[in-house]
Amino acid sequence: MEHLPREGSLIEDQILLSQAASGDASAFEAFVLCHREAVWRFTRSLTRDVGAAEDALQETFLSAWRSSASFRGGGSALGWLLSIARHAVYRQHKGRAGEPERMESLAELGEAAGWGADFDPLDALMVKDEVGRALARLPVEDRELLLLREVEGLSNEDCAGLLGLGVRALKSRLHRARLRFVAQLRGEHHGH
Amino acid sequence: MAIEREVAGLRCGEVLAELSDFLDGDMSLERRAQVQAHLDGCDACERFGGAFTAAIRALRQGEPMPPSEASIAFARLSVRLENAGRVGDPATGGFMSGTEHFDQAAATWDLADRRVLLAHAVAEAISSRVPLSKELNVLDFGCGTGLVTLELAPQVGSMSGADTSPGMLTTLAGKAESQGIPVRLLPLTTEGTGDLGGPYDLIVSSMTLHHVADVPALFSRFVQHLNPGGQVALADLDEEEGTFHEDAAGVHHQGFPRNRIHDWLEDAGFRAIQVETATVTAKEGKDYPVFLATARRA
Ligand SMILES: C[S@@+](CC[C@H](N)C(=O)[O-])C[C@H]1O[C@@H](n2cnc3c(N)ncnc32)[C@H](O)[C@@H]1O
DSSP states (O other): OOOOOOTTHHHHHHHHHHHHHTTOHHHHHHHHHHHHHHHHHHHHHHHOOHHHHHHHHHHHHHHHHHTGGGOOSSSOHHHHHHHHHHHHHHHHTTTOOOOOOOOOOHHHHHHHTTTTSSOOTHHHHTSTTHHHHHHHTSOHHHHHHHIIIIISOOOHHHHHHHHTOOHHHHHHHHHHHHHHHHHHHHHHHTTO | OOOOOEETTEEHHHHHHHHHHHHHTOSOHHHHHHHHHHHHHOHHHHHHHHHHHHHHHHHHHOOOOOHHHHHHHHHHHHHHHHHHHTTOOGGGTOTTOSSHHHHHHHHHHHHHHHHHHHHHHHHHHHHHHSOOOTTOEEEEETOTTOHHHHHHGGGSSEEEEEESOHHHHHHHHHHHHHHTOOOEEEEOOTTSOSOOOOOEEEEEEESOGGGOSOHHHHHHHHHHTEEEEEEEEEEEEBSOOSOSOSSOTTOOOSOBOHHHHHHHHHHHTEEEEEEEEEEEEEETTEEEEEEEEEEEEO
């Protein structure tokens, strides 16, 4: 199953959030039930630490409840939530250095990912948990982008808005992140 | 090794740069055909493109999070939201506006936490083992304050809760009303007799069997209140040393060996019996496994 946003959920989310904004706790509860898995998946993979992920999960929904009136539609409610979640995670790591994006050439990135090699990185996909492990080894910037775009299925536009990037810059970062991910999968398989 | 051939008017490097757009369908049809022609004519790029696509698809499938971690996280989230909800509504800015209520909540936190976690884990185990649907009439036997009842109710057609304690049922009635979840309440006598209603498609019970003296008789009673093919999903402690309850009053069993539950269900006329671990609850540093027995009425 791919975690793509469900049909019709946009309208439903908007209704639930506007009810929540007028104090309807059960509407908010329904909203929480719809999205808690996605927020959990995201905070859990982003932080790599259960306790920190739980704090961020709680903070996300508390903050979403407080600011439910400020959700105006426009983007997806999931995108809005994940953007809150992302801030919640980073708040815990105050003064996060923010690794500068490494600017290897595309050819270098490609080669690390097996471009031009006889090796077929597909083999790695057969092994349980390799995807998760490869993801976990990526720098946090790559990881969050892949989580938002691939795992949660947000659009390029939503991702760009959330990360404060233009769509072009986003696509270029996404491509690099994907190549680094394939390189990690390949590294896994070769016993690092 | 970098590959720099030119096939179909494109260099390998250009194809590498555009693989993501190709995968996302984010290019003109013309360009797409050109990239496809290169892939068709260049083994190395075709192989790499295939691997790249497969890897990104695998990422999209996602790997499931450990379910035990998630259910604990969700239960704590519910507790925290529920505690926050008591403070007020967002219109008045009451919801979690200070640390004040945390201090208030802290006194009952652990207690609430453990019970809520356990009930939540049981509810999750039930919904993962029994397909729930809006067609089902369900009874929660020994429903207590409805921790399991109210979590399952929205996923089924109708929900009834039976319990011997009027106090528990009153609390449940209040919660059900404030959450807008209809639950039919069935008060039982102190001996546990009284009409269970039904017939049901599913009878669930959590942490109640050990309070019932004659469990085989209860299972036979369940059969009478189930539709043909109806199911039970019953959770309780594995056999323990009597350390779980500080106060042994009303405790008839110190948990149950799983094979005994199995045999009692079989004797009562149940089939497709499975007894598996639903969760593990910890109390004063000791772990107590909780089983979930599922079975189907013939
Ligand atoms: C430990 S509580 C569990 C409550 C709820 N199922 C939960 O998981 O939170 C046990 C419940 O069983 C009820 N009970 C005790 N003896 C019973 C009996 N013989 N028949 C039905 N319910 C009984 C108690 O009143 C209490 O609400």
